[in-house]
């Protein structure tokens with residue numbers, strides 16, 4: 259029975275990566291390390307970023323994202339490794355000579371200069387003729403929709419306006435590479451979503467390569483072509499948002515990105531691209547065999563809450579599906595979704611997310627309701643433990 | 644918040660304690676009588692006297708020149724020291740260095756004066772305008788350093804980085820971004836240095852030579868021979884001048900704090 263469900267995991271794994279249009283990526287980070295005293299902030303990190311790409315760096319606090327960005331901008335010198343921009347080693351190039359601009363986390367707008375002078379600052383250093391500067395500033399002001407505010411000082415602007423000035427200032431020099439360190443962290447949700455869209459639109463229009471650091475997974479997912487997840491100074495996985503979510507490379511990634519159920523188990527049978535797993539607290543489950551060979555029989559199953567369905571009785575076409583009986587112990591209403599905690603009869607607890615497709619709660623499950631949780635073998639990711 | 648009666652009384656008493664002697668001095672500077680303690684009606688006679696007193700005017704001019712030159716030198720040196728201590732890489736003994744910079748703030752003036760005197764004698768320097776100026780510069784530069792350093796510490800480091808990111812070399816970044824943000828603190832420091840220099844009797848006495856007395860030295864030697872009402876007039880002028888400087892300094896530091904995130908002391 260090799261249906262579409264069998265092909266799906268592979269299709270995800272081979273989701274279109276950015277195809278190299280040039281023999282050399284715009285940016286190549288090659289085995290770069292940075293130590294602060296005895297502490298290693300970035301640890302032998304390698305990464306290629308293609309021209310025109312929107313790349314997001316994601317990771318827990320203190321994992322070295324800012325440090326990596328500061329090395330790209332030239333504010334920190336790597337202790338080991340090379341950084342190549344357009345094929346050239348930029349180790350010896352000082353910050354002011356790099357075709358790279360950075361948008362600072364706190365914006366770092368010059369408080370004594372007006373919006374216009376802030377934006378023109380980098381252009382004046384580039385010794386452009388005056389009319390050219392004026393034209394470029396006007397273009398930037400229009401681009402980030404700051405018309406009418408040119409004469410204001412930074413402390414007369416709102417957070418969102420400041421952020422747009424910072425963006426315009428960094429873009430005015432037309433850098434090959436724009437680095438953004440948590441640019442939207444200070445904005446409220448609504449403004450953040452609007453700005454995300456504006457940033458994507460802008461990046462597409464200008465064709466500038468963006469590297470953005472963010473804490474916000476949804477933000478990275480929405481905006482980026484590819485996401486690099488960092489942990490302790492290393493890249494754990496570099497993948498498209500979809501790959502990262504649907505085919506996490508490790509148990510840590512699976513737990514870090516989005517919400518997931520992790521169940522440990524033991525492979526008891528391996529047959530026809532199917533594994534039979536004795537899962538702790540969930541009985542015998544059938545799952546799709548992963549592409550990479552497993553190092554041992556001890557594995558970990560990872561299932562996203564929205565991949566599991568609930569019903570009051572076992573599904574009739576149970577062929578090939580895993581169905582497990584349990585009781586709802588907790589219901590969390592989130593508006594569009596409801597999250598149910600299901601205590602399985604075998605002992606484990608599953609989190610299940612269901613879309614609230616009806617306005618009236620006739621269909622919803624209450625606490626204490628006996629249910630059957632079921633999912634397809636392909637919706638479960640098998641990871642080494 | 645409204646002041647209670649007790650608070651008003653306390654405030655009045657405190658201010659009176661501070662300012663009554665000064666008020667008496669100012670009033671008596673307009674005394675027509677030759678005797679300091681006897682009121683003889685209003686007059687500006689002693690002001691005229693002062694403006695005809697060659698020796699006193701010379702001393703005032705000397706003080707003004709020493710103040711201008713030493714305050715300017717102290718502002719430059721103090722700012723450099725503050726920049727090196729807040730912006731420089733963390734070098735060994737940096738804490739010791741900044742501690743050493745502040746030591747003169749609490750050093751008894753007699754010791755500073757004496758040590759400078761010994762130095763000038765050892766160097767066989769002719770004592771006069773330049774020795775006093777150098778002595779005052781070394782006294783006041785640490786005050787400037789304190790004022791400027793606190794401003795620098797409150798400045799966001801990433802401002803300079805942003806300037807470098809936008810094409811400034813480090814020196815350019817300092818001139819284009821840091822300097823405009825710290826100049827009010829530097830101005831406040833300058834005024835502080837100037838007043839300190841104008842004020843100083845002890846160190847100037849140690850380091851000056853014959854024929855180049857500063858105003859405080861001159862006044863002090865006159866007073867030892869008996870208080871002339873003319874002294875009251877000079878003091879009133881000095882008080883007025885210093886009041887203007889202090890108001891200027893506090894306005895400058897207010898400007899400096901409203902520009903950025905943290906205030907300079909004063």
Ligand SMILES: Nc1ncnc2c1ncn2[C@@H]1O[C@H](COP(=O)(O)OP(=O)(O)OP(=O)(O)O)[C@@H](O)[C@H]1O
Pocket residue numbers: 294297299317318319320321322323324325326473
């Ligand atoms: N100048 C420094 N001196 C010493 N340690 C530093 C320095 N800069 C960063 N570190 C350390 O390096 C590690 C990585 O810091 P970094 O700022 O890159 O983290 P981050 O991933 O940006 O975190 P966050 O998401 O909280 O901004 C942290 O543990 C931090 O304490």
Ligand SMILES: [Mg+2]
Pocket residue numbers: 323324325
């Ligand atoms: Mg950071």
